[in-house]
Amino acid sequence: MAPPPSLLPFLFLVFAAVCNARSDPATATRSVPDECAGRRIHIRRLPPRFNEQLLLNCPAYHPLYDDFCPYLANGALGHKTHNGSRSWYRTDPIVLEPLFHRRLLEYPCLAPDPSAADAVFLPYYAALDALRYLYGPEVNSSHEHGLNLFDFLSQDHPGIWARRGGHDHFLVMAGRAWDFSQDPAAEPPVWGTSFLELPEFYNVTALVLESRAWPWQEQAIPYPTSFHPANLPLLESWIARARRSRRTVLMMFAGGGGSPNSAPNIRRSIRAECENRTSHCEMVDCSNGVCEHDPIRFMRPMLRASFCLQPPGDTPTRRATFDGIIAGCIPVFFEEATARSQYGWHLPPPEEYPSFSVHIPKEDVVGRGLSIADVLLGIPAVEVGRMRERVLEMAPRVLYRRHRSSPGLRSHRDAIDLAVEGALQRISGRLRSLQAGNSLYVGP
Structure with missing residues (x-):
């Protein structure tokens, strides 16, 4: 099928960048500066069925699943929030994989020769590929998710995979680890796929939006927000706006759930307190996904509030944590696994969390009637100011800057820079352990 017209510019950019990254290996190796020592990454060439072709199928699951075609605009940042916007886009986390891939093609230490690389990136759009198992005709074969990829890796230039058993490979998965960790032996129907439970991929580092507590191959990276500046002045202008914003509301909550008819839970308690103490609390009802692609709904209230309440929902983590950080709104957490x-x-x-956030155990609120507002009102204003400044210092680290951004902005490490750096360090440490004879798992 022909790609949607809005998708053609994105595919052209990816194709052009890939071609540039596939220059002559010998020339590229000679030109790599010394600062790339230990940082060289080889982007594995995969057949289009594992990435580009999945983008062409963006309307395939609508109306079973939202049509993600609009979110592929502007290099997977999504459409601008309004015509005059220079940094704000209607970004959806489902397209984190092509967004990350597009940025990595600009990485300064790419190694076309895999034997010269310190790590290998798999540009596999795992969450998009998972849709056919969740909504398509293969819904009852989700235990096979990833097996086609492994077959390719073990047959096409098998030495790339075999030399380290996959320990030097990493990929991005635009979802929570729970979405990819079903028992392969489970009887259908079950939600999710079994990618992370396949022994074939136990050695691969998986960057996910929410990790589980025990598997060592997973690492959580921030949810993408809607803010993607292209140069340093745009970033500094926004930070300055958040710093001078008048915080006229004590606390705010943007989210859904918490119906009075639901069983007692933290969201229900938050809603009840906000309704009873309207002078201290502002609520933005984000039920039914109305806030997902409209950041104006919640960013303006976040700029007015001193504290942003971040209760868990179906799972512990939430995108709003990072929206609030970018707004300079001090996060209030209710369980450890949220961040x-x-x-x-x-x-x-963890030991530095009190310097920029507040922790209130959800059990104290739900079971003992502790007032969230009373806890926050007890924090001295000077301390609140220090916490907000720390939050704003963290903001550049959790945002995803725009591709082809200015050199000045690239000097500030963003979410992707830190994810790549972390993956390289983890892979390096794992390989050192293998060389020392430690017993790490080595897959098929």
Whole structure:
């Protein structure tokens, strides 16, 4: 089928960048500067069925699943929020994989020769490929998700995979690890696929939006927000706006759930408190996904609030955590797994969380009636100011800057820079352990 017209510019950019990355290996190796030592990445060439062709099929699952074609515009940033926007887009997390791939093609230490690389990136759009198992005719064969990829890796230039058993490979998965960790032996129908449970991929580092507590191959990276500046002045202008914003509301919550008819839970408690203490709390109802592609709905309230409440939902993590950080809104967490145990490459270590966030155990709120507002009102204004400044210092680390951004902005590491750096360090440490004779798993 022909690609949607809006998709053609994105495919052209990817094709052109891939061609540039496939220059002569000998010339490329000689031209790599010394600062690339230990940082060289080879982008594995995959057949289009594992990436580009999946983009061409963007309307295939509509109306079973939202048509993700619009979110592929502007290099997978999505359409601009309005015509005059220079940094704000209607970004959807489902297209994190092509967004990440597009940025990695600009990485300064690409190695066309895989034998000269310190790590190998698999540009496999796993979450998009998973849709055919979740909504398509292959819905009852989700245990096969990823097997076609493994067959290719083990047959096409098999030495690239075999030399380290996949330990030097990494990929991005635009979803929570739970979405890809079903037991392959489970009887259908089950939600999700079994990619992360396949022994074939146990050695691969998987960058996901939410990781589980135990598998060592997973690492959570930030959800993409809607803010993607292209140069340093645009970033500095936004940070300055967030810094001078008048915080007239104590706390705000943007999200859904918490119906009075639901069982007692933290979201229900938050809604009840906000309805009873309207002078201290502002609510933005994001039920039915109305906020997902309209950042104006929640960013303006976040700029007015001192604290942003980040309760868990179906799973612990949420995109709003990073929206709030970019707005300079101090996060209030209710369980450890929302951020403290997730984003170690992008957020400060656990012992530093009190310097930029507040932790209120959800059990105290739901079961003991603790007032969230009373806790927050008890924090001195000077301390609130220090916490907000720390949050704004963190903002550049969690945003995804625009591709082809200015050199000045590239000097500030963003979410992708830190994810690549973290993957390289993890792979390096794993390979050192293997060389030392430690018993790491070696897959098929």
